[in-house]
Amino acid sequence: MVTFEQCRFLLGLTHQVRITQLQIAAGQHCAIFGANGSGKSALAAVIADQAELLEGTAVLPARIGWVSTAQQQALIEAERRKGDADILDVEVDPSSARDIICRDHVEWSAAQEQQLQQLAGVLRLQQRLDTAFLALSTGETRKLLLIKAILQNPELLVLDEPFNGLDVDACAALHLLLAELQQRMTLVLVLNRLSELPAFMQKILYLAHGEIQWQSADSGISAVELAELAQLNQLQQEPGPLPAKDRDRFTPALAEQTLVKLRQGKVQYGERVIFYGLDWQINRGEHWQITGPNGSGKTCLLQMLSGDNPHCYTNDLQVFGYQRGSGESIWDIKQHLGLVSNSLQLQYRVGCPVLHVVLSGFYDSIGLYDQPSALQIKLALEWLALIGLEAKGKDSFQSLSFGDQRLVLIVRAMVKHPTLLILDEPCNGLDELNRLKVLALLSVLARSGESTLLYVNHHAEDKIDGIHQVLRMTDYQAPTYQSDAI
Incomplete structure (x- = not known):
């Protein structure tokens, strides 16, 4: 054939x-x-x-x-x-x-x-x-x-x-x-x-x-x-220590212990209710895994937190001390966030070198439009070395395989040591070696207590040590939708 x-x-x-x-x-x-x-x-x-x-x-x-x-x-x-x-x-x-x-x-x-x-x-x-x-x-x-x-x-x-x-x-x-x-x-x-x-x-x-x-x-x-x-496919090495913070571009300290508070959260498109009745509070250092079938609202919920879904304004939602819709800017929110998701990877179509993609994490941008400092370049190279891609820093991001692109976006999300790190299926597209490496890396981050992790995945074996809280989206589904979902 x-x-x-x-x-x-x-x-x-x-x-x-x-x-x-x-x-x-x-x-x-x-x-x-x-x-x-x-x-x-x-x-x-x-x-x-x-x-x-x-x-x-x-x-x-x-x-x-x-x-x-x-x-x-x-x-x-x-x-x-x-x-x-x-x-x-x-x-x-x-x-x-x-x-x-x-x-x-x-x-x-x-x-x-x-x-x-x-x-x-x-x-x-x-x-x-x-x-x-x-x-x-x-x-x-x-x-x-x-x-x-x-x-x-x-x-x-x-x-x-x-x-x-x-x-x-x-x-x-x-x-x-x-x-x-x-x-x-x-x-x-x-x-x-x-x-x-x-x-x-x-x-x-x-x-x-x-x-x-x-x-x-x-x-x-x-x-x-x-x-x-x-x-x-075996893993040959454990991750080394995480690179340090940049002196100028890092997530600022927050006085609030409560990072996110959602009251009776609901998302509906037309007649279709995605989820409803969700009361959820995320406290500093309280890592969460979010579970649920395809289409149950996991990504939608995370996009509400990052400000990428307009339902953040239709709900009673507080993020990093801001009541959403009270006059805060999107940058007030994003400065505290790191994000890895399928939709981000599909949107990151800017033709730029791999090193610039990592550096863009300091500025919360898709593409690099600011002049990075010597220290930021040094730190970005250290992050690339941590995932074994330091030799590809000058290569076009679009020339990388899907899995290598995902690795780059993971360290892009981590460079500024965010208060809240949103991981929406971060291991998609990763081979066995890199999947285990990333899970070990995220476990180190979870144990450090510096970033609070929100983690979506569909594979029981992709466990991150230190995550003990679970939000089950199936608990907030309309009965008619729940019966149709996978």
Whole structure:
């Protein structure tokens, strides 16, 4: 089904991918592992026929489905650009989830509608098909793109980190769906966790430095090979001490012991209640984990705290001693915050060096528009060294892999030693090595008592030592919504 012999591909404008030899037979379901920046997503894009062949021999099937973060990002940007039409006084309706799914089909048959409803039922997306695409959560967007790809009835389905952003129940539903799909199409999955590897997979590739360093035998995946792969993923070092504060740009001290106070919090869009009746208080040094299914309001709640959601003004909300809507500026709030989230990563499209991205954390900006001091540059380089990316300080942020971008944004959030550090699925896209490194780093930060952590994640194994408080969003759901959620 897939054959590459002595191939060189051009991906995008400048990135080249070389594949000496690779064969994937029909029905030989394949998983791709590797460290962040190893070339996993690039190889998946090549297999999905998204690159230009410069030399060599490549054979691919006619019908290929592809789901990736890059695809998700492109769709979000295209929808946001529709807002530019307002400048031209042109009214443009936002695309719904159904519009995105159906737009590539010339005709829409009753059979396709039936299949759409079945897939939406499996992934619990029925109630969201007529919702604006940009109103979907990260996990819901991934489900939508998967449905769209399956409806194209591909011979080969390439999924780049399909479990990213999905909660526990959604991951279980996706495993069941993949087990059904593998009977009628060949699957290629990019994965970061061995725990995500479906039992039916028959081939594993491990990448390093853009090349296939190791692969399992074509006869299937043995227990010995799984142990070898686990060894390749092992953590080799513990994080060192955290870099110091800058003398000029750091989070100012707060007199208040209570950082956040929300009374009877409620978020509603139209007739859909996301959550209601939430009384919540965050005290200094009181670390919280926030749990709940995709679409239950976790990200919305965190965006209210950071001032990135207008519902911060419709609720009785105090943040860092300010009653929201009482005349405070957004910078009064952001000076005390560090933030890592999927939406921030999708928005950080400024073409600047990696070092500038870290330095922008001192100024709470997307991109660097101030002249940093010598000390700030020194500290930013120390943070990059802590995550093993000091050699990439001059590289373009956009040239990094998704996982390396996430690492950079994590240290960007930490450089000013914020009073409140918001971590919305910080380990998305990280390989085993870097995930363990980041969790250890955050555990050190939690124990230091300097920053208060708010942590959203969907994986029980991604534990941060020192977090003992739990906010369960399912306790604040409308009953009709709770039954539909994953």
